[in-house]
Amino acid sequence: MIRFDQVTKRYASGHEAVHELSFELAAGEMAFVTGHSGAGKSTLLKLIALIERPTRGHVTVNGQNLHGLRRGRIPELRRGIGMVFQDHRLLMDRSVYDNVALPLIIAGLSREEIAKRVRAALDKVGLLERERAAPITLSTGEQQRVGIARAIVAKPAVLIADEPTGNLDPQLSGEIMRLFADFQQVGTTVIVASHDLPLVKRMGKRVLVLDHGRLLDDWRPGST
Amino acid sequence: MFARKPSGNRLKQAPPPRAAERAAPRRRLGFTSWRDQHLYSFFSSLGRLLARPWATALTALVMGLALALPLLFLILLDNARSLAGGWQDAREITVFLKPGADAQAGAALAGRLRTRGDVTAVKQITPEQGLEEFRAMSGFADALDVLQFNPLPQVLVVTPQETRGSEDPAVLAVLRAEKEVDLVQYDAAWRRRLGAILGLSQRSVLVLAGLLALATLLVVGNTVRLDIQSRAEEIAVMQLIGASPGFVRRPFLYTGVWYGLFSGVFALMVVYGVQWALQAPVDRLLDSYDNRFILHGLTPAAALAVPVLSAALGWLGAMLASARHLAEALPD
Numbered sequence: 351m352i353r354f355d356q357v358t359k360r361y362a363s364g365h366e367a368v369h370e371l372s373f374e375l376a377a378g379e380m381a382f383v384t385g386h387s388g389a390g391k392s393t394l395l396k397l398i399a400l401i402e403r404p405t406r407g408h409v410t411v412n413g414q415n416l417h418g419l420r421r422g423r424i425p426e427l428r429r430g431i432g433m434v435f436q437d438h439r440l441l442m443d444r445s446v447y448d449n450v451a452l453p454l455i456i457a458g459l460s461r462e463e464i465a466k467r468v469r470a471a472l473d474k475v476g477l478l479e480r481e482r483a484a485p486i487t488l489s490t491g492e493q494q495r496v497g498i499a500r501a502i503v504a505k506p507a508v509l510i511a512d513e514p515t516g517n518l519d520p521q522l523s524g525e526i527m528r529l530f531a532d533f534q535q536v537g538t539t540v541i542v543a544s545h546d547l548p549l550v551k552r553m554g555k556r557v558l559v560l561d562h563g564r565l566l567d568d569w570r571p572g573s574t
Numbered sequence: 575m576f577a578r579k580p581s582g583n584r585l586k587q588a589p590p591p592r593a594a595e596r597a598a599p600r601r602r603l604g605f606t607s608w609r610d611q612h613l614y615s616f617f618s619s620l621g622r623l624l625a626r627p628w629a630t631a632l633t634a635l636v637m638g639l640a641l642a643l644p645l646l647f648l649i650l651l652d653n654a655r656s657l658a659g660g661w662q663d664a665r666e667i668t669v670f671l672k673p674g675a676d677a678q679a680g681a682a683l684a685g686r687l688r689t690r691g692d693v694t695a696v697k698q699i700t701p702e703q704g705l706e707e708f709r710a711m712s713g714f715a716d717a718l719d720v721l722q723f724n725p726l727p728q729v730l731v732v733t734p735q736e737t738r739g740s741e742d743p744a745v746l747a748v749l750r751a752e753k754e755v756d757l758v759q760y761d762a763a764w765r766r767r768l769g770a771i772l773g774l775s776q777r778s779v780l781v782l783a784g785l786l787a788l789a790t791l792l793v794v795g796n797t798v799r800l801d802i803q804s805r806a807e808e809i810a811v812m813q814l815i816g817a818s819p820g821f822v823r824r825p826f827l828y829t830g831v832w833y834g835l836f837s838g839v840f841a842l843m844v845v846y847g848v849q850w851a852l853q854a855p856v857d858r859l860l861d862s863y864d865n866r867f868i869l870h871g872l873t874p875a876a877a878l879a880v881p882v883l884s885a886a887l888g889w890l891g892a893m894l895a896s897a898r899h900l901a902e903a904l905p906d
Contacts, residue, residue, distance in 0.1 A: 399814070429816030439811050455614055456817045458607030500815070 351377040351508065351539040352398060357407035359393050359563075367393035369563040370407070375541060375556075377507070380534035382550045383543040385560035391543035394560070395510045398541070399431050400424050412507055429457055432501030432538075434511035438493045440485040446472070446496050447481040453504040471503040472496075475529065491522040498526070502533055509533055511542045515549070527553055611821065619828035633797050634833055637790045638840030641884055644783035645845050645872070651775055652870055658768055665736070667746060668759040671728040675754045680728035683754060687732060692745055695733040701726040727756060787887060790837065794830050794891030801829060802899045809900065823896045827889055834888020838881030845872060 352375040359368040368390045375381055383391045396402040397409050400416055409416045412430060419427060440449050450471055454464040472478045475495040477488075485493055494514060501509060511530065515523035527542070527549060534540045534555075544550055550557055559567035623630045671680055677700050684696045699707075704726040709715045734743035742762055749758050802809065812822050849871050856869050872880075 401814070425813070425816045425818045427816075428814065431816075433814055439807070439814075441808050441811060443808075452812070453815050455611065456812070456815065456821055458604075458611055460606060461610060 351375055351379070351412060352541065353408075353410040354394075354397075355408040355410070357397060357404045357409055359390075359397060359402060360405045367563050368397070368404075371560075371563070371565055372407075373558060373565060373568060375539060377539055378534065378537045379556065380531065380540040381542075381556040381558055382553065383541060383558045383560060384545060384547055384550050385566070387545060388562075389560040390563040391545075391560055392512050393563075395512050395541065395543055398508070398510055399428055399433060429453070429504065430506050430508065432504070432506040432509040434494075434497050434501045434509070434514045436513035436516040438497035440493060440496055440500075442484070442486050444485075445481065446477065446483050446485060446488070449485060449496055450481075450499045450503050453500060457504055467503055467505075468499075471499040474502070474532075475499045490517050491526070494518065494522075494526060495529070498529060502538070505538075507539060509538050509540045511540075513543055513545070515544060515546060520549070523549055524552075531555070612824070615824040615828050619825045620832060622825075623829065623832055630833075630836070633793065634836035634840055637793050637833060637837030637884070637888075638844060640786040640790050640793070641837055641841035641880070642844035642848075644779060644786050645841060645880065646848055647779040647782065649845070649849075649871065651772070651779055654775070655772055656870065658772055665734065665743075665765075667732045667734060667743070667749065669730040669732060669749055669755055670757040670759070671730070671754050672756040673727055675728050677728060679754055680730060683752065684730055687730070687745070687749075690745060690748075692735045692743060693732060694735055697731040697733075699729040699731065701728065704729060790834075790884070790887055791891040791894070794833050794888045795895040797833065798826050798830055798892045798895040799899050802826060802896065819900070823900055826896045826900075827892045830888040830890075830892025830895075831885050832888070834885040834891075835881050837888070838884030841884065842872075842877055842880055 354371050354373050357368055357371045358366065360366045371390075371394070383394055385391055393402060397404055397416075398411055400419065403416075411427065414427070416427070441452070447468055450468045451464050454467055459467070469478060469481070472481055475498055477492060477495055477499065480488065480492065485496060488496065494517075498511075498514070501511075509530070514530070515526050518526060523546060527544075530540050530542055531553065554571045556571065557567070557569040558565060559569070669683075671683070677698075680698050680700070684698050687693050687696045701724045705718065705724055708726070709718055732745065732749070734745050742760070746758065746760055749755055809822055849869075853869075860869065
């Protein structure tokens with residue numbers, strides 16, 4: 351589902367965020383990407399959603415080599431990827447419902463279908479009662495759950511999350527991570543960047559450890 | 575559809591069919607979703623404008639005034655033209671005969687002129703008739719009574735056939751050559767000057783209208799630019815979750831259309847307001863002309879065209895601004 355082939359990303363500043371990175375993630379697999387800050391976790395996720403293009407190497411998502419993907423086709427690629435951000439990036443001037451509905455409006459679904467799917471997504475993250483609320487009135491953990499609902503509402507094949515628990519306390523972090531594991535259970539390919547190593551270990555999923563842009567370790571559950 | 579458990583060894587298979595089904599269908603956008611997306615942009619942009627009514631009203635007022643000015647000048651010019659048209663139609667040649675010439679000489683000349691093909695009418699005014707007319711019109715009745723004799727000459731008013739362009743009628747030269755004729759009065763130069771002034775005014779109004787339309791375009795463009803800047807985060811999020819450039823741009827285009835529409839309606843209100851304010855004094859002025867002229871306002875078609883054109887102007891301004899400032903967060 352996601353495949354990195356000798357991928358190097360060097361920014362215009364000369365900083366090499368990712369160096370000859372190769373790994374493969376099967377459809378429906380879940381993996382954590384971890385490492386100290388600046389190890390290249392965010393860059394790795396950005397390369398998947400084509401927020402950045404690799405300097406060298408190839409990234410394949412959903413069977414599609416992103417190397418040849420024209421700029422005009424990028425929105426289409428991104429509609430197939432759910433993205434969760436550390437600061438959730440909700441639109442504060444709209445209700446919870448409108449935030450979650452946005453990907454479906456962009457996809458051009460009918461209003462009835464949108465209402466159905468938004469409620470299902472909000473139900474999934476346990477915020478069905480708050481659909482009319484303004485995001486600003488929610489707690490940080492609830493805001494992050496709205497962000498997750500927005501990411502999964504269009505049923506993307508791939509879900510990527512960049513430090514989704516960065517601002518949350520340990521208990522909330524555990525809940526959020528289990529939510530991601532739930533989406534894996536229904537067949538979504540999930541990749542989560544997190545520097546919270548103890549939490550990552552507890553989840554018992556595949557872990558890619560990055561250090562200075564290089565793949566240091568590829569730990570799989572069941573291996574020692 | 576999610577029943578299948580993931581397995582780790584399907585690495586190089588083609589993407590599962592559900593992936594294609596899940597990915598947002600770009601080419602399957604039917605009319606209904608197209609309409610829904612437009613309705614969404616239509617109402618969300620309107621709601622956004624109405625959420626800050628003063629800022630919106632101020633922008634629309636500035637644009638509306640800029641549009642009202644050339645409209646008012648055009649109306650003024652239109653009326654001046656119809657007024658001048660009345661004068662230009664008056665193409666009579668006034669012929670004053672020499673003091674010695676009597677009524678018979680006048681009648682003889684009039685008879686000769688009537689036989690010419692390029693003369694439509696000849697009217698003879700005897701000194702007596704002239705004096706009566708003068709007495710009635712000038713208010714100098716008492717002063718005229720003091721006169722010992724009638725100083726007025728025989729006068730012929732000759733209406734030549736209409737000539738093409740600004741050419742002088744041929745009969746003019748003939749009249750000037752007549753030995754009984756003292757003076758031939760024909761206001762060709764004055765008429766040409768009036769025509770030139772009207773032409774110049776029309777061109778000036780058009781240039782002014784062009785400049786003010788440009789100003790309107792800049793006002794819309796700048797307003798939309800500020801709007802884009804203040805919504806940078808929203809635009810970035812939209813692009814991240816897969817909005818097409820068209821989808822991101824659409825609410826701003828609608829914003830431009832709304833500004834244009836509001837300003838067009840406001841411009842019409844200004845025009846009708848000015849017309850209303852001037853109605854009474856204009857009526858008094860026209861009364862003095864025996865109501866030979868009527869004041870033309872905007873025709874219904876023109877009134878309808880104003881908001882349509884201003885909305886188009888708003889759209890264009892927004893289009894230019896978003897093309898320039900919606901620097902997409904997409905890598906090349």
